[in-house]
Amino acid sequence: MHLAENSRIVIVGGGAGGLELATRLGRRYGRRGELDVTLVDRTYSHLWKPLLHEVAAGTLNSSEDELSYLAQAHWNHFAFRVGALESLDRANRTITIAASVDAQGREYIPERILRYDLLVLAIGSITNDFGIEGVAEHCFFLDQREQADAFHQHLVRACYAANAGAEPVRPGRLHIAIAGAGATGVELAAELHHSLRTLVGYGLDRIDVEHDIRIHLIEGSERILPGLPESVSVSTHRALEEIGVIVHTNELVTRATSDGLWTRSGAFIPAEIKVWAAGIKGPPVLATLDGLAVNRANQLEVEPTLQTTRDEHIFALGDCAACPMPGGERNVPPRAQAAHQQAEHLVRAIAHLRQGKPLEPYAYRDFGSLINLAKHSAVGNLMGNLLSRQPASFPVEGRLARWAYLSLYKMHQVAVQGWVRTALTTVADFLTRSSKPRLKLH
Numbered sequence: 357m358h359l360a361e362n363s364r365i366v367i368v369g370g371g372a373g374g375l376e377l378a379t380r381l382g383r384r385y386g387r388r389g390e391l392d393v394t395l396v397d398r399t400y401s402h403l404w405k406p407l408l409h410e411v412a413a414g415t416l417n418s419s420e421d422e423l424s425y426l427a428q429a430h431w432n433h434f435a436f437r438v439g440a441l442e443s444l445d446r447a448n449r450t451i452t453i454a455a456s457v458d459a460q461g462r463e464y465i466p467e468r469i470l471r472y473d474l475l476v477l478a479i480g481s482i483t484n485d486f487g488i489e490g491v492a493e494h495c496f497f498l499d500q501r502e503q504a505d506a507f508h509q510h511l512v513r514a515c516y517a518a519n520a521g522a523e524p525v526r527p528g529r530l531h532i533a534i535a536g537a538g539a540t541g542v543e544l545a546a547e548l549h550h551s552l553r554t555l556v557g558y559g560l561d562r563i564d565v566e567h568d569i570r571i572h573l574i575e576g577s578e579r580i581l582p583g584l585p586e587s588v589s590v591s592t593h594r595a596l597e598e599i600g601v602i603v604h605t606n607e608l609v610t611r612a613t614s615d616g617l618w619t620r621s622g623a624f625i626p627a628e629i630k631v632w633a634a635g636i637k638g639p640p641v642l643a644t645l646d647g648l649a650v651n652r653a654n655q656l657e658v659e660p661t662l663q664t665t666r667d668e669h670i671f672a673l674g675d676c677a678a679c680p681m682p683g684g685e686r687n688v689p690p691r692a693q694a695a696h697q698q699a700e701h702l703v704r705a706i707a708h709l710r711q712g713k714p715l716e717p718y719a720y721r722d723f724g725s726l727i728n729l730a731k732h733s734a735v736g737n738l739m740g741n742l743l744s745r746q747p748a749s750f751p752v753e754g755r756l757a758r759w760a761y762l763s764l765y766k767m768h769q770v771a772v773q774g775w776v777r778t779a780l781t782t783v784a785d786f787l788t789r790s791s792k793p794r795l796k797l798h
């Protein structure tokens with residue numbers, strides 16, 4: 357496969373991976389028109405997904421950290437089209453973008469067709485509710501910024517309402533149950549612990565934080581963070597219990613109701629506010645894309661080159677791709693660091709295609725895992741010897757781990773905004789911090 361001058365590259369999904377890819381390709385080839393790069397996203401602005409638990413807890417205002425796709429495209433020499441991917445026609449090399457409709461259901465942009473020479477699918481993942489009864493109806497999900505904002509508004513209203521009542525706060529009213537103790541569930545639990553205390557501290561005096569607020573974290577495996585080294589699970593579990601989060605392990609949720617969650621052991625965990633964070637799957641549209649193969653989790657099956665198994669002109673990266681690791685037993689994990697590396701890999705791959713060189717396989721490099729335990733701390737492991745076949749992992753905790761965690765986001769910001777703009781926004785954030793409440797209070 358060869359990519360000729362002026363070829364059209366369409367990237368669908370402007371998240372952790374897709375936006376970095378569009379930006380790098382635009383900067384490299386868009387300015388002189390060597391390639392025609394278009395990014396498509398169903399929303400108008402980008403917010404880095406690993407920040408969503410902070411948006412949900414109110415420690416981050418989603419409108420302050422968002423980046424407009426249109427401006428980003430203008431600054432970096434690519435085109436942006438808003439709309440959700442609807443279908444694919446592989447024979448004619450086109451995609452269809454669904455019509456955009458407003459809140460009243462009125463169509464304001466009709467359905468469109470875009471032609472591509474090379475297509476990259478980077479539409480991320482959604483939470484998997486595994487069809488468990490009541491989950492879709494009674495639980496919050498944190499897949500999108502709107503959901504995180506809606507959760508935060510619900511939380512603030514619940515606190516205001518509990519504070520407004522004449523009676524003491526009813527048991528269970530401010531209880532939160534989080535199903536799934538992977539990184540998302542764990543980080544949300546820690547963030548909520550701190551943000552609820554801050555919120556109540558602003559003057560919601562009728563709420564007794566120690567007595568009225570409970571945060572339950574429920575995990576089906578025998579330890580929290582089952583995908584991470586045991587030492588990280590143990591120190592995170594200890595840190596959560598120290599701040600009062602109630603951790604349940606070996607408890608599989610079997611049903612959600614308006615009052616709480618039932619587990620397979622017969623236990624009932626009362627909670628009026630419930631969050632589902634137990635696993636991911638590919639968005640439904642992936643199963644309808646003109647015969648492209650998907651796995652059981654509905655992710656696109658790709659070769660180690662990131663080309664989809666049934667079409668060499670279509671690539672996939674990030675959470676929506678099932679990319680085999682060497683040996684083939686496991687896939688690359690759904691993480692921002694994988695999406696970031698795959699975007700970098702595809703920039704190199706596209707340079708190879710322009711030069712008529714063969715594509716190289718992508719190899720996942722694990723830089724370790726860091727779990728953010730709210731404002732001051734984090735727990736995790738960092739990989740020491742990245743060049744060896746079996747990298748040594750060493751544990752990190754506290755402020756050092758928190759700084760390493762923050763550097764993940766800084767890397768993403770540098771990739772999309774460049775060093776200068778990232779440095780300026782960091783300084784601006786620092787300077788304006790003291791003039792704002794530490795929490796979004798509405």
Ligand SMILES: Cc1cc2nc3c(=O)[nH]c(=O)nc-3n(C[C@H](O)[C@H](O)[C@H](O)COP(=O)(O)OP(=O)(O)OC[C@H]3O[C@@H](n4cnc5c(N)ncnc54)[C@H](O)[C@@H]3O)c2cc1C
Nearest residue numbers: 369371372373398405406440441480674675690691692693
């Ligand atoms: C709360 C939370 C905390 C996390 N913490 C970490 C962490 O600490 N470290 C880490 O490595 N990973 C973390 N992750 C995982 C990480 O966010 C994902 O692995 C990463 O964002 C995947 O990147 P992506 O580019 O594949 O997809 P995403 O970043 O999810 O981007 C997908 C994009 O596609 C767009 N899109 C979706 N459907 C369509 C459609 N049909 N048409 C057009 N556009 C569409 C979306 O609007 C979005 O912009 C966390 C996830 C969550 C939810």
